[in-house]
Amino acid sequence: MKLLVCIKQVPDMGSKFKVRGDGRWFDEADLAFRVNEYDEYAIEQAVRLKEQLKNEPDITVLSIGPARVGDALKKALAMGCDRAIHVLDDASHEKDSWQIASIIALVAKDKGYDLIFAGMQSEDRGSAQVGVLLAELLGYRSLTTVVGFELKDGQVVARRELEGGVRAVVKAKLPALVTCQLGLNVPRYPTLPNIMKAKKKETLNFAVNDVLKEEKLVATNRVYVPQKKGSGTVLEGDVREMAGRLVEILKEKTVVR
Numbered sequence: 001m002k003l004l005v006c007i008k009q010v011p012d013m014g015s016k017f018k019v020r021g022d023g024r025w026f027d028e029a030d031l032a033f034r035v036n037e038y039d040e041y042a043i044e045q046a047v048r049l050k051e052q053l054k055n056e057p058d059i060t061v062l063s064i065g066p067a068r069v070g071d072a073l074k075k076a077l078a079m080g081c082d083r084a085i086h087v088l089d090d091a092s093h094e095k096d097s098w099q100i101a102s103i104i105a106l107v108a109k110d111k112g113y114d115l116i117f118a119g120m121q122s123e124d125r126g127s128a129q130v131g132v133l134l135a136e137l138l139g140y141r142s143l144t145t146v147v148g149f150e151l152k153d154g155q156v157v158a159r160r161e162l163e164g165g166v167r168a169v170v171k172a173k174l175p176a177l178v179t180c181q182l183g184l185n186v187p188r189y190p191t192l193p194n195i196m197k198a199k200k201k202e203t204l205n206f207a208v209n210d211v212l213k214e215e216k217l218v219a220t221n222r223v224y225v226p227q228k229k230g231s232g233t234v235l236e237g238d239v240r241e242m243a244g245r246l247v248e249i250l251k252e253k254t255v256v257r
Contacts (some may be wrong), residue, residue: 001057004133005046005081007039008093009065009072013123023222025093035072038119038189041180045149046117047080048185052151058082060113064103064208075217076196078190079237084201095216097125101133102214107206110136113154116177120145131179141172149152177178 011017012032020027035043043061050057061076062085063069073084087096087103095103108116115197121128128144135142147167148159155173161181162168190198231247235242 001053001115002113003046003049003057003059003078004113004116005039005041005042005059005061005090006104006116006130007061007063007072007076008036008119008122008124009033009063009069010036010122010124014038015166017225019223023224024220027157033068033071033146035075036119036122036124038121038123038180038182040088041182041184042117042119042178043076043079043081043186044185045178046115047188049115049149049151050080051111054109059112060085062104062107063087064089064095064100066090072194072201073200074113075190077201078195079188082201085206086203087206087208087211092208094220095212096218097127097129097133098217099138099212099214102232103208103211104130104134105137106211106213108134113217114174115151116140116175118177118179120179120181126180129202131177135177138175138177142179142180143170143172143176145181146178147181149178149184 011026011028012034015031017031018027044058050059059081060083061073061081063073064087065072065122066089069086073086077084085107087107092100116138118131120131120135122130126221132142132144134140143156143158143160146158146162147161150157153219155171156176156178157169157171158178160170161169161183235245
């Protein structure tokens, strides 16, 4: 069995973001980067499946981006993936979901992957489109927002998270693509021995110009920080006095009568 895990390196959401001079993306100079949270669930699920099947599956992890993406791939290898594919692209942030999915599809085509794991969405763009587009391009069945996974009798049995906390159980035959959601698992921390082993694992590099054949369909016109709509009011003192003051504020600022 052959598994593919698609990951993205994103800025740490605790970083202080500044809009770049051209207004089309953020300045990356002072940002820390990490593996996209949802993609960590995808890595973990692929490695768990490998362990459940007595290490028979072979796991390839793939990512698109500049040289720093190598750190994300090393973490995935240390978590248990067997080899990596790095599509080198210094302008990956300018690619839309269609282009990213098309690149992955071209690299993955004819490789015979039985299962593809991806995060539900990336933390920086949040489009949640790459996984389903990739499945369509490869002709794979797709199961999205998965919070429970099982491989049984040659088919995927998954629990999906729907609106309002509702869950649905769906089944799909292989080959299939799964996008992973919070709650699916708890990603492991790479151990020191596995970090050392990761350094010896194979990484195959592609230049983006060799695998990008599609024009973008969506362009980012502007990135900006939303304006603050105003500050809150803190009431202090006696409870009865605060209650009266609250009623006055509601009457003044809303349609409460």
